[in-house]
Amino acid sequence: MATLSDLENAIDALLDHPLGANQFQLVRRVEEKAYEAYIFGLCLRAVRELGATPILRGISGPPVPFIFRGAPGQIHSRNRNYGYAEFALNGQRFEIHAGVEFRGTSDMTHELDVCIMRSEDSDSCRQQPDDPPAASLIAGWECKFYAGTLDKGLGRAYVGLIDDMGSNIRTCGLCSNTGHPQLRDYFQPRGQS
């Protein structure tokens, strides 16, 4: 029989473990951004699997440390030495960014949690500070780390975002560690999942 003492001990063991409640207190402010760093890392892996070498850079110099933005920001911002990655494929240069704002086709600006864009456009926006145009975007991902069921509103927001990012975008997605059964239905007929 499972006793009350078994229950108490098991709850304490889970919560008092080094990866328990104390660890949550430390990382709670960066959980969402850590998930973006994870998706950024998967992009690096995809680049390597295509035979290219991703190179980590910082806006102001070598990315030591490599800093992820804590909030949406401009690609030209030198508030910190924000990091990004660069790679070349089929004679073209591209960059992978996290938390950078783009100018949508409507002129409204939007943050892409993780994206791949043409280096030519990012170079230009760093030299003459500006938000990159939607047309410079090759791929974009919204990243949501949730402990429970995903909010349905995130799906609607994602569809609105991608709709304003023009037609150059080749691939995009809403990435999450969790889901919502109705969101699966919402995306499926449109081929957006």
Added chain:
Amino acid sequence: MPQHEYTAEYALDLLMKKLTERSPELARQIQDVVDHGKDAEEQERPPGGKKSRRYRKTVPYSYGEALNAALDALGAHFIQQPLIINSACEEMREAAVGNGSSSRGFGFLDHFREQSAEAKGQQKSIEIELVTETQVRPLAPAAQETYPLKETSEAQVEEQKQHLAKLRALFDFRE
């Protein structure tokens, strides 16, 4: 003879109490997950032998289901999050590091030459900004401007997985 000395309701109450003692914020998050409820299919049987119809309805979790939802949420924080950070660190480790700030001005081949190839396979220092660009800074500087991502050992993650599995077994009230 019951298999437990406690009910699912008591187990949930105890879990929430212990969570609140250690982290009120985490307890609030888990309570939100539990209170979210679930979609269920209801059946309406009209009088007069007419054809019945089904419809969706949001209903609360049972205590047993709520316990499992709470454990899934704790698993996201205690197991998924460290694995996510480990993966990010591993993928960054395999990348090269550029010496310059940007490739602008370099020829296409120079772009490859100027990278510091030896950085491939080396641990990179990764930080997440805590004090953001637009934040109005207080008079006293923040104790921490960025948060360094640190890898967790597989052994620790495995231990925590076992703790979660043990608790899930204790929360199993199926006859």
